[in-house]
Amino acid sequence: MFNTPEELRYAKTHEWVREEEGLAVIGLTDYAQDALGDIVFVNLPMEGDAVTAGESFADVESVKAVSDVYAPVSGTVAEVNEELLDNPALINEDPYGAWFIKVREVRYDEELLDAEAYQKVCEEEHEA
Amino acid sequence: MELKTPLYDEHVALGGKIVPFAGYLLPVQYPTGVIKEHMAVRTAAGLFDVSHMGEITFRGPTALQSLNHLITNDYTNMPVGKVRYGILCNEKGGVIDDLIVYKFAEDYYFVVVNASNRHKDFEHMKKNILEGTEIADISDDLAQVALQGPRSFEIMAQLLPEEDIPQKYYTAKEHVSIDGMDCIISYTGYTGEKGFEIYTAPQNAVKLWRLLLKTGEPYGLIPCGLGARDTLRLEAAMPLYGHEMDDEITPLEADMNYGVKMNKEEFIGKKALEERGEPQITRVGLQMIDRGIMREHQDVYVGEEKIGHTTSGTMCPCVNKAVAMALIDKKYSEIGQIVEVDVRGRKLKAEVVALPFYKREK
Numbered sequence: 001m002f003n004t005p006e007e008l009r010y011a012k013t014h015e016w017v018r019e020e021e022g023l024a025v026i027g028l029t030d031y032a033q034d035a036l037g038d039i040v041f042v043n044l045p046m047e048g049d050a051v052t053a054g055e056s057f058a059d060v061e062s063v064k065a066v067s068d069v070y071a072p073v074s075g076t077v078a079e080v081n082e083e084l085l086d087n088p089a090l091i092n093e094d095p096y097g098a099w100f101i102k103v104r105e106v107r108y109d110e111e112l113l114d115a116e117a118y119q120k121v122c123e124e125e126h127e128a
Numbered sequence: 129m130e131l132k133t134p135l136y137d138e139h140v141a142l143g144g145k146i147v148p149f150a151g152y153l154l155p156v157q158y159p160t161g162v163i164k165e166h167m168a169v170r171t172a173a174g175l176f177d178v179s180h181m182g183e184i185t186f187r188g189p190t191a192l193q194s195l196n197h198l199i200t201n202d203y204t205n206m207p208v209g210k211v212r213y214g215i216l217c218n219e220k221g222g223v224i225d226d227l228i229v230y231k232f233a234e235d236y237y238f239v240v241v242n243a244s245n246r247h248k249d250f251e252h253m254k255k256n257i258l259e260g261t262e263i264a265d266i267s268d269d270l271a272q273v274a275l276q277g278p279r280s281f282e283i284m285a286q287l288l289p290e291e292d293i294p295q296k297y298y299t300a301k302e303h304v305s306i307d308g309m310d311c312i313i314s315y316t317g318y319t320g321e322k323g324f325e326i327y328t329a330p331q332n333a334v335k336l337w338r339l340l341l342k343t344g345e346p347y348g349l350i351p352c353g354l355g356a357r358d359t360l361r362l363e364a365a366m367p368l369y370g371h372e373m374d375d376e377i378t379p380l381e382a383d384m385n386y387g388v389k390m391n392k393e394e395f396i397g398k399k400a401l402e403e404r405g406e407p408q409i410t411r412v413g414l415q416m417i418d419r420g421i422m423r424e425h426q427d428v429y430v431g432e433e434k435i436g437h438t439t440s441g442t443m444c445p446c447v448n449k450a451v452a453m454a455l456i457d458k459k460y461s462e463i464g465q466i467v468e469v470d471v472r473g474r475k476l477k478a479e480v481v482a483l484p485f486y487k488r489e490k
Contacts, residue, residue, distance in 0.1 A: 037145075037156075037157055037161055037162055037355065038161045038162050038163045040163075040421065040443035041419070041420065041421050041443060041450070043420075061443070062162075063162040063163065063355055063359060063442060063445070064156065064162070064355055066423070066472070085419075092161075
């Protein structure tokens, strides 16, 4: 029902992680963007900020509501996708292309899910 | 336990995201999304299920007197077929509900109220009507859909002869037959666009809904949910019960003077409104200057002084700005006044702007 690429890992809170040249690239999943609806605003951290796995590092606002975005890993923000600030709709259009931040000095402090396990989480939530 | 409108299965079949609202399960949006639904209403047309709304009839020789006693507006000399806005005040001048009144005969009026207030309104009305007035809550006997947007007239013209379509804003026609279905057709709405609200028996609802969608499709008509209904009404600065007004806020404080006839001899709450005097607060529009989005119930400041709070706020698709309505101290209500809004712990700069945020071109 929702797109969950095999090569990514996922947090239960609906963020995805892609490993890329020693960095962890982080974004919101297809399920999350669909549940939020049209995203109209994003708050992002600054380069150099510390992020902690399981804690909020950004928030997104849809027409309807505000939602926190949680860091699936710990580390330091190496790069911020500033394009999202001007065009938050990219998250709806291409959730796995519209990354939020890249993290260096990555520590996997929280358990992450593979695509199959994450899909199950979505299905359960969707049923509820 | 939430109720379902007669169109519930249609919403599910169309992929609507169903949420509980005012005791009903209703679609907040369809797969098209709030922004596209909003824009469809501004540029073409949108169809809303508003069957949750409450309908109460007033009949009898004193129906007019009862309405004039209960409601802040004046219904004397209102012609048959006319619709007029009004407010139900409590003895303290606070707002019990806002509503619209249809006149279908000298002794027959039809009142449409907010779904969430329906029972409260009915009890209040029952207690205060005059002898010679019979009221009935017929909400469960009626479904309602709203066809809204600049192309609504063309769509309606495919279904009805011109004489069956109300031509003036805030007028309505009773017993109009759409493909054999007995309907009330009302030139009213809650979007800031031209359009119609159509009432019919629940057993007709699915047929009417499908007929309208099919007829309207070539004109760009799409089904719209509660999300778009809220952004549309906010952009048009139309107040919503529980946000811009409630039991504690008077209609004068909420800047709804257009629905209050203080020169009328009497209505429930008039004395309290007089005693409270010139309101010290008023409703204003705010537009965000900093980056961020205002929501309801956020405090508004000038310097360290708290001057009020927001009542509704969102990112408005049409004007593409973060806007809010707020009830604030009147002395800071001048257009151009810079304020700060506490958006989840961050004080963001906003500016007082004229309402409405969006006004359709005539």
